[in-house]
Amino acid sequence: MATEPLLMARGLVKRYGRVTALDHADFDLYPGEILAVIGDNGAGKSSLIKAISGAVRPDEGEIRLEGQPINFHSPMEARKAGIETVYQNLALSPALSIADNMFLGREIRKPGFMGKVMRKLDHSAMEKMARQKLTELGLMTIQNINQAVETLSGGQRQGVAVARAAAFGSKVIILDEPTAALGVKESRRVLELILDVRSRGIPIVLISHNMPHVFEVADRIHIHRLGRRLTVINPKEYTMSDAVAFMTGAKSVPTEPVAA
Amino acid sequence: MATEPLLMARGLVKRYGRVTALDHADFDLYPGEILAVIGDNGAGKSSLIKAISGAVRPDEGEIRLEGQPINFHSPMEARKAGIETVYQNLALSPALSIADNMFLGREIRKPGFMGKVMRKLDHSAMEKMARQKLTELGLMTIQNINQAVETLSGGQRQGVAVARAAAFGSKVIILDEPTAALGVKESRRVLELILDVRSRGIPIVLISHNMPHVFEVADRIHIHRLGRRLTVINPKEYTMSDAVAFMTGAKSVPTEPVAA
Amino acid sequence: MSEPTAASPHHDYEKVLKDSSTDVASFDTDDKSFLQKFRHFLHSSPSAVSLIVLVLSLVIFGALLGTKFFSAFSLTLILQQVAITGIVGAAQTLVIMTAGIDLSVGAIMVLSSVVMGQFVFRYGLPVELAILCGFAVGAICGFINGWLVARMKLPPFIVTLGMWQIVLATNFLYSANETIRAQEIETTAPLLQLFGDTFRIGGAVFTYGVIAMVLLVAFLWYVLNHTPWGRHLYAVGDDPEAAELSGVNVKRMLISVYVLSGIICALAGWALIGRIGSVSPTAGQFANIESITAVVIGGISLFGGRGSVLGMMFGALIVGVFSLGLRLLGTDVQWTYLLIGVLIIVAVAIDQWIRKAAG
Amino acid sequence: MSEPTAASPHHDYEKVLKDSSTDVASFDTDDKSFLQKFRHFLHSSPSAVSLIVLVLSLVIFGALLGTKFFSAFSLTLILQQVAITGIVGAAQTLVIMTAGIDLSVGAIMVLSSVVMGQFVFRYGLPVELAILCGFAVGAICGFINGWLVARMKLPPFIVTLGMWQIVLATNFLYSANETIRAQEIETTAPLLQLFGDTFRIGGAVFTYGVIAMVLLVAFLWYVLNHTPWGRHLYAVGDDPEAAELSGVNVKRMLISVYVLSGIICALAGWALIGRIGSVSPTAGQFANIESITAVVIGGISLFGGRGSVLGMMFGALIVGVFSLGLRLLGTDVQWTYLLIGVLIIVAVAIDQWIRKAAG
Amino acid sequence: ADVSACLITKTDTNPFFVKMKEGATAKAKELGVNLKSYAGKIDGDSESQVAAIETCIADGAKGILIAASDTKGIVPNVKKARDAGLLVIALDTPLEPIDSADMTFATDNLLAGKLIGQWAKETLGDKAADAKVAFLDLTPSQPSVDVLRDQGFMMGFGIDPKDPNKIGDEDDKRVVGHDITNGNEEGGRTAMENLLQKDPTINVVHTINEPAAAGAYEALKAVGREKDVLIVSVDGGCPGVKNVADGVIGATSQQYPLQMAALGIEAIKKFADSGEKPKPTEGKNFFDTGVTLVTDKPVSGVKSIDTKEGLGKCWG
Numbered sequence A, B: 001m002a003t004e005p006l007l008m009a010r011g012l013v014k015r016y017g018r019v020t021a022l023d024h025a026d027f028d029l030y031p032g033e034i035l036a037v038i039g040d041n042g043a044g045k046s047s048l049i050k051a052i053s054g055a056v057r058p059d060e061g062e063i064r065l066e067g068q069p070i071n072f073h074s075p076m077e078a079r080k081a082g083i084e085t086v087y088q089n090l091a092l093s094p095a096l097s098i099a100d101n102m103f104l105g106r107e108i109r110k111p112g113f114m115g116k117v118m119r120k121l122d123h124s125a126m127e128k129m130a131r132q133k134l135t136e137l138g139l140m141t142i143q144n145i146n147q148a149v150e151t152l153s154g155g156q157r158q159g160v161a162v163a164r165a166a167a168f169g170s171k172v173i174i175l176d177e178p179t180a181a182l183g184v185k186e187s188r189r190v191l192e193l194i195l196d197v198r199s200r201g202i203p204i205v206l207i208s209h210n211m212p213h214v215f216e217v218a219d220r221i222h223i224h225r226l227g228r229r230l231t232v233i234n235p236k237e238y239t240m241s242d243a244v245a246f247m248t249g250a251k252s253v254p255t256e257p258v259a260a
Numbered sequence C, D: 001m002s003e004p005t006a007a008s009p010h011h012d013y014e015k016v017l018k019d020s021s022t023d024v025a026s027f028d029t030d031d032k033s034f035l036q037k038f039r040h041f042l043h044s045s046p047s048a049v050s051l052i053v054l055v056l057s058l059v060i061f062g063a064l065l066g067t068k069f070f071s072a073f074s075l076t077l078i079l080q081q082v083a084i085t086g087i088v089g090a091a092q093t094l095v096i097m098t099a100g101i102d103l104s105v106g107a108i109m110v111l112s113s114v115v116m117g118q119f120v121f122r123y124g125l126p127v128e129l130a131i132l133c134g135f136a137v138g139a140i141c142g143f144i145n146g147w148l149v150a151r152m153k154l155p156p157f158i159v160t161l162g163m164w165q166i167v168l169a170t171n172f173l174y175s176a177n178e179t180i181r182a183q184e185i186e187t188t189a190p191l192l193q194l195f196g197d198t199f200r201i202g203g204a205v206f207t208y209g210v211i212a213m214v215l216l217v218a219f220l221w222y223v224l225n226h227t228p229w230g231r232h233l234y235a236v237g238d239d240p241e242a243a244e245l246s247g248v249n250v251k252r253m254l255i256s257v258y259v260l261s262g263i264i265c266a267l268a269g270w271a272l273i274g275r276i277g278s279v280s281p282t283a284g285q286f287a288n289i290e291s292i293t294a295v296v297i298g299g300i301s302l303f304g305g306r307g308s309v310l311g312m313m314f315g316a317l318i319v320g321v322f323s324l325g326l327r328l329l330g331t332d333v334q335w336t337y338l339l340i341g342v343l344i345i346v347a348v349a350i351d352q353w354i355r356k357a358a359g
Numbered sequence E: 001a002d003v004s005a006c007l008i009t010k011t012d013t014n015p016f017f018v019k020m021k022e023g024a025t026a027k028a029k030e031l032g033v034n035l036k037s038y039a040g041k042i043d044g045d046s047e048s049q050v051a052a053i054e055t056c057i058a059d060g061a062k063g064i065l066i067a068a069s070d071t072k073g074i075v076p077n078v079k080k081a082r083d084a085g086l087l088v089i090a091l092d093t094p095l096e097p098i099d100s101a102d103m104t105f106a107t108d109n110l111l112a113g114k115l116i117g118q119w120a121k122e123t124l125g126d127k128a129a130d131a132k133v134a135f136l137d138l139t140p141s142q143p144s145v146d147v148l149r150d151q152g153f154m155m156g157f158g159i160d161p162k163d164p165n166k167i168g169d170e171d172d173k174r175v176v177g178h179d180i181t182n183g184n185e186e187g188g189r190t191a192m193e194n195l196l197q198k199d200p201t202i203n204v205v206h207t208i209n210e211p212a213a214a215g216a217y218e219a220l221k222a223v224g225r226e227k228d229v230l231i232v233s234v235d236g237g238c239p240g241v242k243n244v245a246d247g248v249i250g251a252t253s254q255q256y257p258l259q260m261a262a263l264g265i266e267a268i269k270k271f272a273d274s275g276e277k278p279k280p281t282e283g284k285n286f287f288d289t290g291v292t293l294v295t296d297k298p299v300s301g302v303k304s305i306d307t308k309e310g311l312g313k314c315w316g
């Protein structure tokens, strides 16, 4: 991949009082690839993608999308620019139903006068589509599609968030530990979904602690350590043991140019 | 194990409006064992352990601890009876510090007059102990022990909850997906911790979606499906594939007596 | 998306998944009894509970007082007495749904009514224009509230507490506390008294103010439940951060809510002229506490994101029923106050109890 | 616990973990500048921000009014004027920390003071006993509030709104609206006026009421930050469900908070006799709104779990400074109210701004 | 101006006090007195008045004019001011005991009540014997003006008030009931509606003040009874007198706030200049600023003026 990165960040710094979450971190995502981001708990992975997707504003550093410097003030702007994110804390509205959550900000309205002038929602269309997306993810234990999200099990909730991101295909999809709470079957479906999205040409950022999954789907692996990018490796050239050794500091990284 | 179960439940039912979370579920935990509970997302695993630990009250069914029927009105009562639980949603107070959370309800007070009469907390003792417990779990990225829990990364938070349960050894420890958000290193430490606790003679209930981990540490595996116990298997007699096939309904269970 | 398109799973055990069950879970609910259907109904329509409490209190006072209370006339009188609170309560509902609170509703209402009146009588504006100006004033006050809450991130309690004092003082400074008498309004600008006009259906007496309240509540019910804006409002109140992350423009929502609240308060101001006949700067002192009470009795959470505007209306009516009922029972004013205090608590307790039983 | 004791990991890659780094993460913070140290200070002591706003407002009014304002006498007068609000605010702080609200504080305060007075003058009880009875009444009212909130799970707003009316009406019914005059108290039961007694240090005039407020706030600061009960209070306000699951007896905590709040209100009632000299059943109508204002200006979240009781005291003082300052400036009452409205908002805005800058 | 004075009113919302303030300000300007005015937030807000007194002392004022919200409770603070050498004059509402202030300039509120009571009785003639009377009072705490007017009306009308210091203890069948209005239109309307519901045959209404009377009228109008019910009130503000002319109110007892204020300022000025304190009206323990019945339907035995004359003397 000698092309230009689609999404690029250089020297990102984010401090919270006495805590340093990002310490001059770099980041590159190339078109059409699956980039995995791995690292210890608290290494700064979530902070990195929050900075990229406009959810927090970095103290220093610059971000470029398709070569253009960007400066998102809110996740909405990032989304408008085509960056769709599933945050680790899921960002669902607890009291709203599954369907309401999936379509928040992109509601389907009734056709004709009722929808255009009266702005009436098409509840049944949204419910149908929500049920379909959940079935695609294998979430068969959800009995009532109008259940409030706060009453869902941990994994069901995560499924809803992932289904939402997948349903609204866009320029980049960022998934922060999308399978952490998922069961065996549901996790597998998410992996399939990721591959499916890539086959539509959309690049994906996947944060995960699951090494077999990472090595199964990733094209490149960004290893994050102590708030910065330690290195990027090609999963075909390194073993899982290498990756884990790098990310935990058990082994130091060979000084070679970053894989691209 | 022909002994009596330490903790036993029969015919537990829990309904939420139109949703059935537990549908006549049974449960047995024997002294000194590690019992894994596996099942699809939404199968009712968390509901089961919430019923057992007093966090929700079942609509039907009975629970016995050491042969005696019990009827907890609150998690506190369960805790007093020696059942320590890490809930899936972690049950931490977001605005309180790590140390405050770890010692909530079991604070260390200063020695002498200040502690006894003035009830003064020994902040430094608690901070020291909290740091030590986190180090044991390999959570080395926590920079500031007085950080509010809400500012921790997903995995760091989970680490705090697990460290708390482990620190206060008791009669039964229940862990609901304790490693879901944890990194490779941190997960491994939790597994070590679990084995360590068993070696102290304390039985553990471990809910997890991670089959290799489950098969590595469990003595018996309780498979939950659609709100009830489908079967209990011995990990030495079945493969991971069998377990996954049972729990997802891909294969039906041979009609044999439940393993004990 | 059906089979993996590229890599194959690392773990063997994942291969068995292709055979896994694909039915959506369902259970024999044996939910056929009337009671259980009723429970579901209560569960899915939160305002039904306040309605039950309302009906209960009507029945009790009806039994105690007979036709003196249980007449078309008395019952519609209650409607008239709560119309203003109901309208202001609608504004309050919107704000409280966002986890805010609006202490300035009463002040905005009065300032708007004073502007409507003074613009006719002091500056000789046509009454329609004066009314529009009143609405504009309401909207501006609401906008300032909303801007301070959304942009400056100040707590709504403080913002609207400050605005309450500011608007009241502005009102007094502007109007010099002059009352415009009913008789003058009647001859010069009867449109100002529109909402006080009545029509009868049998013994029942309705004012247009009552109709305005009912239509407003129905309209807001529709907006909250059947339009994107309504869903966004719930989301913002529920968890603003999550709403922001899922793509709701939280700031714009908040500002629009406070502006709308201001406009509704102006409507209440107009209705107030109808009710008291005159334009008086001293009215509406307790509108904020009364509207908040209606909202809370109606089962709407002060922490935002939950509840129904219908509940608010029932809440207002419950207080209205108690007040009139107790006065008719002839209790001393002090005893009335005491009993209203008790009954507010009891009403909410019954509400909670029904919700729990329906759980 | 160091090496796995039994099984060995399924995955090879986990074997490398034994070499992983064991240092706690640390970064070059280059936080050596004064500014940054100051930021950390603000960050770690939330009440410092309100203190800064307080000092700023003192300086501004001092500059405008000179020695008329900036004298020991005037400054201690402010303390006297806010003492009651500060004491009631302490009660309010506790309740708000639990994500509750107490609208009945003022009513409880007045009822307690009436009981203290009437028990001496109507029943001839020894004054010490009458005072104890006043405290008991406060505690009972608080207990009822707490019981309804904790056991019946009713919203605090409604419970205390109801109690407010009930206590107020009880008070009027019981006292028959009789004021006990200062002269009578002075001769028969001077202990009731204790907190009104003054002592001087130079030009500064302190009442024991002021001392009571300061000691109470200091005591609560200690309790909240340095005892288990205090930590539990924060936990309950933060997330009651999480607190319950981690083993805090949430119901008992809530009840104890409301009881304590009732007792503090009784103390305020005693101090009130000192301040106004007499026992008057109509006092304290705004105590609830004023105490909530002090709490919120002091940076305490109405959603519970966050803030410091010191902040509340500074919040009360900020309002006191504005009020006296504006009155001394001789602005018209309405302008004073308007400006107090503006200044309340500005004070909180500055507070937010400093917090953000310190972020 | 080196003489400074304070005016402390109950509220700044009641036109009565607005006028009082205007009168005081005008007089102060004329005499070169430096006047600062304060007011409570609502009727009954005594704490604001206490704080105002303290401010006046700190400010070095020579005298205070106060319309007290809590007529007994404020006494110790008034004493503090007097001890500090200030002249304290009660306006409109006497303190209890009345000599707690250096002097009181007020309407004779009992007389104001008696006048409208007598007028109503005479107007009804024989029908007074089986009249149905509603009382629209002020606030639940029964402040002195409220009690004096309410019980004064009863005395004038021929109802035994029982304890004249207490509202609500009378047992005359003609009394339908009491309700409170907070002295404004909204409260007046609701209270009237409630009492009408209790007894739809009400034909006489006593109101604490004219805003309350205007509200009561709206309630009567809504049920078509505005023509056959007598409303009486106290105040004599311009809107109120116009309401008498329009037949909304039958008769009102007019009071003179501008005069109270002007006299008060003069007294402080005089006190500052010469140390001389004002004297009460002959035979009374306060300075009576006068009260006049305003009606267009005079009755024999009760002195009154018509609305044209009333408009000439009205305020607000």
Ligand SMILES: Nc1ncnc2c1ncn2[C@@H]1O[C@H](COP(=O)(O)OP(=O)(O)OP(=O)(O)O)[C@@H](O)[C@H]1O
Binding pocket: A016, A017, A019, A020, A021, A039, A040, A041, A042, A043, A044, A045, A046, A047, A048, A088, B141, B142, B143, B147, B150, B151, B152, B153, B154, B155, B156, B181, B183
């Ligand atoms: N709002 C905040 N305030 C203070 N510290 C914070 C905040 N957010 C994150 N941090 C700190 O920043 C560091 C990086 O956190 P981050 O969430 O990015 O880690 P992560 O790599 O995503 O970890 P995990 O794998 O556990 O999700 C952590 O030490 C965390 O405690």
Ligand SMILES: Nc1ncnc2c1ncn2[C@@H]1O[C@H](COP(=O)(O)OP(=O)(O)OP(=O)(O)O)[C@@H](O)[C@H]1O
Binding pocket: A141, A142, A143, A147, A150, A151, A152, A153, A154, A155, A156, A181, A183, B016, B017, B019, B020, B021, B039, B040, B041, B042, B043, B044, B045, B046, B047, B048, B088
């Ligand atoms: N409070 C509630 N109200 C309504 N439904 C609920 C509630 N709590 C749980 N449920 C439902 O009960 C079922 C079982 O949930 P539970 O949390 O026990 O699943 P789980 O097996 O722990 O799943 P996971 O692996 O995803 O954590 C789910 O369908 C869930 O939606």
Ligand SMILES: OC[C@H]1O[C@](O)(CO)[C@@H](O)[C@@H]1O
Binding pocket: E014, E016, E017, E043, E092, E093, E138, E145, E183, E208, E209, E210, E234, E235
């Ligand atoms: O609110 C009561 C007050 O109202 C007045 O009648 C003026 O309208 C005053 O004389 C009285 O003090």
Ligand SMILES: [Mg+2]
Binding pocket: A045, A046, A047, A088, A176, B153, B154, B155
């Ligand atoms: Mg993370």
Ligand SMILES: [Mg+2]
Binding pocket: A153, A154, A155, B045, B046, B047, B088, B176
């Ligand atoms: Mg679960």
